Amino acid sequence: MTTTSPPEQAADGRSAAETRLRHCFVLGLGGDAVQYRLFLHDLGSHLRAYLRRRLPRAQADVEDILQETLLAVHNARHTYRNDQPLTAWVHAIARYKLMDFFRAHARREALHEPFEDDGHLFVDSDVEPADARRDVGQLLEALPDRHRLPIVFVKLQGLSVAEAAQRCGISESAVKVGVHRGLKALAARMRGSS
């Protein structure tokens, strides 16, 4: 789905999408999981369209970069300033992740150049664009227990922090730290596997 919304402008000059996304995001920052999920979902659609435009020759990588960017947005959500446009904040993160991809890609291309005439052709026709090539679930499984268990209990199984703390035999704050550091570690592994 790459629907592009018409550039409606609100009275204050902000686009309708900016206003809507920002509303959900700020509620999400306050701990509203439903609004936060809406935000991530909407943002995902926008980012997918953006990345598809930016990567005409690497459509198979779009979903991977999209996932990496969504995780980056989540991990950096405390750095958003209320007085700045959400679009500028998200765009800077997406650009950063895209540049990271270009750097890694250029290196990989340089390594393979003498052996392959065109590495893309095969890859592009083989993978459905909407499927991620990299399995985040597998990367998650490979994390050490102190990171993996809090994420599995709290973020995947939806246990409360207190329940997860009981299951893991650690304190509640250790569970929160585990989730936080675990998602950062996951982002680092995504970088390493690209």
Add this chain to the structure above:
Amino acid sequence: MKTDDLIAMLANETEPVDRRAPGRRIALALLLGLAAATVLMAAGLGLRPDLGEAIHRPMFWGRLGYAGSIGAAALWLTLRLSRPGVRIGARWVGVAAPILAGWIAMAVVLAQVSADARLPLLLGHTWRVCPVLIALLSAPSFAAMLWAVRGMAPVRPRMTGAAVGLLAGATATVAYCLHCPEMSPAFWSFWYLLGMTIPTVVGTLIGPRVFRW
């Protein structure tokens, strides 16, 4: 894992975000760095013996203001660079202005003395050690600011490294001012700046490595 599953995972059981945590962390790093530099300076080098008298001279405050204003500008840049999508634009001027003011003061001082008195004024008595000591004193502040900014999301890692290095250097220089006997702008607008440049260059070099996220 499909993107929708990832989104569900990220949104599940999400904790409210403490919006003031980044500011607290950076303030803590700044205070720790300044305290550590001051303690190191006092223990290793010693306060200047005539400090009580020196604080009555305007140049003492001019010199402290020089280091302080470079530090304030570097802190401001660091704060902006550590958040995605916040523009810097022409705000580098904030750092350039005190540096330029220092050079103007240097030119004025040097123009007022005879040609053969200029070099001794420029070199003072401590030019050999001054930049190295400032660079050494900046180490704790550097480490503390790296820790603080690594918890943020800088999208221009090289520039962020430079800003963090300059901030650490300026913090160290503020502490060093309480030890240093040199009062002439002809001395400090060059050698202090060189001392601050060392951590700035180090920051520029390691930025892309330490600020990946």
